[in-house]
Amino acid sequence: MAKPHPPKAVLETALYAHNLDETAAFYEHVIGLREVVRVPGRHVFLRCDTSMILLFDPDATQEGGDSPPVPPHGCHGEGHVCFRAKRGELDAWADHLAAEGIEIEADFEWPGGARSIYVRDPARNSVEFAEARLWGFDE
Incomplete structure (x- = not known):
């Protein structure tokens, strides 16, 4: 099987914040990104032209997701x-x-x-x- 070509760009970047509302407001109102998806207490996703900034509550993502089934992830700091x-x-x-x-x-x-x-x-x-x-x- 042939090795695939290296990726051309990063599609999404994940950042972690305990206060999703405050942090999402910074990216929307100060940086100018547009909110696309929000699951209260878990995540807020924002569009940055051809890529996404994913804001996650680090505690909520330790369990992963049910629909779709996303593996647990997250970091503190x-x-x-x-x-x-x-x-x-x-x-x-x-x-x-x-x-x-x-x-x-x-x-x-x-x-x-x-x-x-x-x-x-x-x-x-x-x-x-x-x-x-x-x-x-x-x-």
């Missing part, structure tokens, strides 16, 4: 997500986040010249905005 942004958008993001009262934890240029901005969501996950050239991708 601070996760990380990085949103792709163009250099010209990073100042606008920094200004927007500051106007929303969200502290910029770090704003710097990497050795290769790509810039990153880091903040925290309400669940303390690290949220980064970075230029795609950070990893050698075109804008």
Whole structure:
């Protein structure tokens, strides 16, 4: 049997938060993502263009799901997500986040010249905005 080609992109990213409402509100109202699915007390799924941000309560996912049958998963502690942004958008993001009262934890240029901005969501996950050239991708 032939080996499949490597995946072309990440379809979804999971983050964990005990307060789903507060954390989902951050991704909707501050970041601008659109909620697609919500199961109160378990998860909120949000669309980010061609991918999804999945917010799970880490305790609720330890049992897995019944319909569909999803294996148990979850983690405790601070996760990380990085949103792709163009250099010209990073100042606008920094200004927007500051106007929303969200502290910029770090704003710097990497050795290769790509810039990153880091903040925290309400669940303390690290949220980064970075230029795609950070990893050698075109804008």
